[in-house]
Amino acid sequence: MKSSIAKHVSGLLLPFVQVFGIYVILFGHLSPGGGFAGGSILGASMILYRFVYGAEASDRKFKYHYMLKIACTALIFYGLIKGYVFVGAFLGWHNPVGTGTVGSLFSGGFIMPLNVLVGAVVAITFYFIATLFEEGDFGNADPHQ
Amino acid sequence: MLQCLTLVTHNTASPNLVKLIPLVSIMLLMLSAFIMPLLKKKRHLFGLTGGALAILMVLSFVNVAYIYQNGGYYFDIGHFPAPFGISLRIGEIESLIALLFAIVDLMVTWYAYYSLEKEIKESRIAFFHTMNLLLLASLLGIVFTNDVFNGFVFLEVSTLAACGIIVVKDKKTNIKAGLKYLILSSLGSGLVLMGIAFIYSLSGHLSMDYIHEAMIANLDGKQNTILISVILFTVGLGIKGAMFPLHIWLPDAHASAPSPSSAILSALVIKAPVIFLIKVFYKVYGTQIIHETVILDLVLLFGVMGMIFGSLFARSQKELKRMIAYSSVAQMGYIFFAIGIGNTLGVVMAIYHIVAHALTKSSLFLAAGSFIEQTGFKHIEDFRGIGKEMPVTLGIFTVSGLSMIGIPVLPGFISKWNLAMASIQSDKLYLLIFLLISSLLNASYYFPIIINGYFGEENLDGKVFLSKSKPIKQLLPLIILTVLMVLVGFFSGSLIEFIERGVYTV
Numbered sequence: 133m134k135s136s137i138a139k140h141v142s143g144l145l146l147p148f149v150q151v152f153g154i155y156v157i158l159f160g161h162l163s164p165g166g167g168f169a170g171g172s173i174l175g176a177s178m179i180l181y182r183f184v185y186g187a188e189a190s191d192r193k194f195k196y197h198y199m200l201k202i203a204c205t206a207l208i209f210y211g212l213i214k215g216y217v218f219v220g221a222f223l224g225w226h227n228p229v230g231t232g233t234v235g236s237l238f239s240g241g242f243i244m245p246l247n248v249l250v251g252a253v254v255a256i257t258f259y260f261i262a263t264l265f266e267e268g269d270f271g272n273a274d275p276h277q
Numbered sequence: 278m279l280q281c282l283t284l285v286t287h288n289t290a291s292p293n294l295v296k297l298i299p300l301v302s303i304m305l306l307m308l309s310a311f312i313m314p315l316l317k318k319k320r321h322l323f324g325l326t327g328g329a330l331a332i333l334m335v336l337s338f339v340n341v342a343y344i345y346q347n348g349g350y351y352f353d354i355g356h357f358p359a360p361f362g363i364s365l366r367i368g369e370i371e372s373l374i375a376l377l378f379a380i381v382d383l384m385v386t387w388y389a390y391y392s393l394e395k396e397i398k399e400s401r402i403a404f405f406h407t408m409n410l411l412l413l414a415s416l417l418g419i420v421f422t423n424d425v426f427n428g429f430v431f432l433e434v435s436t437l438a439a440c441g442i443i444v445v446k447d448k449k450t451n452i453k454a455g456l457k458y459l460i461l462s463s464l465g466s467g468l469v470l471m472g473i474a475f476i477y478s479l480s481g482h483l484s485m486d487y488i489h490e491a492m493i494a495n496l497d498g499k500q501n502t503i504l505i506s507v508i509l510f511t512v513g514l515g516i517k518g519a520m521f522p523l524h525i526w527l528p529d530a531h532a533s534a535p536s537p538s539s540a541i542l543s544a545l546v547i548k549a550p551v552i553f554l555i556k557v558f559y560k561v562y563g564t565q566i567i568h569e570t571v572i573l574d575l576v577l578l579f580g581v582m583g584m585i586f587g588s589l590f591a592r593s594q595k596e597l598k599r600m601i602a603y604s605s606v607a608q609m610g611y612i613f614f615a616i617g618i619g620n621t622l623g624v625v626m627a628i629y630h631i632v633a634h635a636l637t638k639s640s641l642f643l644a645a646g647s648f649i650e651q652t653g654f655k656h657i658e659d660f661r662g663i664g665k666e667m668p669v670t671l672g673i674f675t676v677s678g679l680s681m682i683g684i685p686v687l688p689g690f691i692s693k694w695n696l697a698m699a700s701i702q703s704d705k706l707y708l709l710i711f712l713l714i715s716s717l718l719n720a721s722y723y724f725p726i727i728i729n730g731y732f733g734e735e736n737l738d739g740k741v742f743l744s745k746s747k748p749i750k751q752l753l754p755l756i757i758l759t760v761l762m763v764l765v766g767f768f769s770g771s772l773i774e775f776i777e778r779g780v781y782t783v
Contacts, residue, residue, distance in 0.1 A: 200314055200315075201315060204311045204312070204314050204315050205315075207311040208308055208311050208312060211304060211307055211308045211311070212308070215300075215301075215304045215308075217355065218300055218304075218354055218355055219297060219300070219301075221353075221354075221355050221356045222293065222296070222297060222300075222352070222353075223293065223297075
C-alpha cells in the first residue's frame with residue numbers, strides 16, 4: 133500500500149492510537165481495559181504502520197530480535213511477579229507495593245505493572261502474527277537471525 | 278521475642294516448603310521456557326533445559342518422599358481458598374506421575390542433545406526447547422490441578438505446545454500431522470469445555486471436591502445431564518488420550534515428528550489427559566454416580582477394541598515408527614481397559630501401566646530413532662541384521678519389546694497379570710480372551726524385528742559388527758530408561774501399594 137493519502141492520514145492517526153493504547157494499559161486497573169485490550173490497540177497500530185509504510189521501513193523500526201527480547205523479558209517478569217504473589221500468599225509475605233489510594237494511578241498493588249507486561253507481550257505477539265501471515269517466516273524479516 | 282519468632286518461622290516454614298513444590302515446578306518450567314528464545318548457543322539451550330529438568334526431578338523426588346511419609350495435601354493458589362480460587366491436589370498418584378514425567382523428559386533431552394540437529398534446522402532448536410518445557414509445565418498442571426476449568430486451560434496449552442514439537446521439523450507431512458492434531462485436539466478440548474459447562478450448571482462449582490458434594494446432594498432427576506456431561510468428558514479426553522476410534526491423529530503425528538518429540542508425545546502427552554479422565558470419573562462424579570451410568574462399559578469396549586485393532590494395524594505397518602505409534606494405540610487400549618473394569622485394582626493398574634508404558638515406549642521410540650538416524654532407512658524390511666551393527670540399541674529395543682509383549686518380571690507382564698486378576702474380580706472372565714489375543718498380536722509384530730535383527734544367515738550377511746553403534750554416552754539415556762523400566766517391574770509390589778494408597782475409589 134503505497135498511497136500518499138494513507139501515509140499522511142496514518143501518520144496523523146498513529147500517535148493518537150498509540151497514546152490511547154498506552155492509556156488503556158496504564159489505567160486498566162481503574163477503568164475498562166487492561167493489558168490485553170491496550171496491547172491489542174498498540175499491536176494494531178504497529179500492524180497499520182507495517183501495512184502503510186511497507187515491510188522494510190517497519191522492519192527497520194521494529195527489529196525482530198529486539199521485539200523478541202522485550203516479549204520474553206516481559207513474560208519472565210510476569211512469571212516472577214505472579215510467582216512472588218502466589219508463593220507470598222502461601223508463606224504469608226506482605227505485598228511490598230501496598231494498595232495505594234483508591235482511584236489514583238499508582239494503586240492496586242501489582243495489577244498495573246502486570247498490565248504493562250501483558251500489554252507489551254500482546255502488542256508484540258499481534259505484530260508477529262501479522263508478519264507471519266505476510267512473510268511466512270520470521271527469518272526473512274531479520275538479517276541478524 | 279526472638280526465640281518466639283524463630284519458633285514461628287520454624288513451625289511454618291519446615292512443613293510448608295514441600296507443599297510449594299508443585300507450584301514451583303510449574304513456574305520453573307514456564308520461566309525457563311521463555312528464557313530459551315533469548316539464548317543462541319546450543320550448549321546453553323541444552324544446559325538450561327537439562328538444569329531445569331534435573332531440578333524438577335529432584336523436587337519431584339522430594340515430593341514423592343514427603344507424600345510417602347505424610348500422605349497427600351492440598352495447595353491453594355493465590356489469596357483465595359478453594360471454592361473461589363484454584364487449588365492443587367497432590368497425592369500419591371500425582372507426585373509419582375510428576376516424577377515419571379521429569380525423568381522421561383530429562384532422558385529424552387539428553388538423547389536429543391546428540392541427535393536433534395540431525396533432524397531439525399539449527400534455528401529451530403530454541404523453539405523445540407521452549408515448546409518442550411511449556412508442554413511439560415502444562416502436563417504437570419493437568420495432573421496436579423483440582424479445578425476442572427484450570428485443567429481445561431492446561432489442556433489447551435498442552436495442545437498448542439504439542440503441535441509445536443510436531444511441526445518443528447518443517448516438512449509437509451509434519452505440518453499436515455500437526456494440523457490434524459490441532460483440529461482434533463481443539464475439538465476434544467471443546468467437548469471438555471461443554472462437559473464443564475454442564476456440570477457447572479448442575480453444581481455451581483468448578484473445584485472437584487465441591488462439584489462432587491453438590492452432585493451427591495441433588496442427584497435425583499439429573500441422570501440424563503450427568504450422562505451427557507460424562508460422555509462429553511470421555512470423548513473429549515479420549516481424543517487427546519488416543520482412545521481407539523478417536524486415535525486417528527496419533528500415528529501421523531508420532532511417526533512424522535522428530536524422534537525426541539515422538540518419545541515425549543507417546544510417553545507423556547497422551548498420558549496426562551487419562552489421569553485427568555480418571556480424576557473426573559472418581560473425584561468429580563464419584564464411584565456411586567459413575568457406576569450408575571453406562572460410561573465404564575463404553576470405556577471398556579473402546580479399550581478392548583484399541584487393544585485388538587491397534588495391534589492389528591501395527592502388524593500391517595511398513596514403517597518402524599508408524600508401527601510403534603500404532604502399538605501406542607494398543608497400549609492406551611490397555612489403560613482404558615483397566616479404567617473400564619471399574620474396580621480399584623483396575624484403576625491402580627491403569628496408573629501402573631501409565632508408568633510402565635511411558636518408560637517402555639520412550640526407550641522404544643529413542644531406539645527406533647537411533648536405527649533411523651544411523652542407517653537412514655525407515656522401513657522395517659531394511660532393518661534386517663541391525664543386531665550385528667547396533668547390538669546394544671537392538672538389545673534395548675528387545676527388552677522394551679518383551680515388556681510390551683508381557684514376559685514375566687518386566688512391567689508389561691505385571692500389568693497384564695493384574696488386569697487379568699481385576700477382570701476375574703469383577704466377574705468378567707471373557708475379558709481374559711481379549712488380553713491373550715492382544716498379547717499374541719503384540720508378539721507377532723515385535724518378534725520379527727528382533728529375530729531378523731539378531732539371527733539369520735542372509736540377514737547378517739555383509740554386516741560389520743558394531744559398525745553403526747553409537748558411543749556409550751549417547752546410549753546412556755536409553756540404558757537408564759530401560760533399567761528404570763526393569764526396576765518398575767521388579768519393585769512392582771511396593772509401587773502398586775504406593776499407588777493403591779492414593780487411588781480415588783472406595
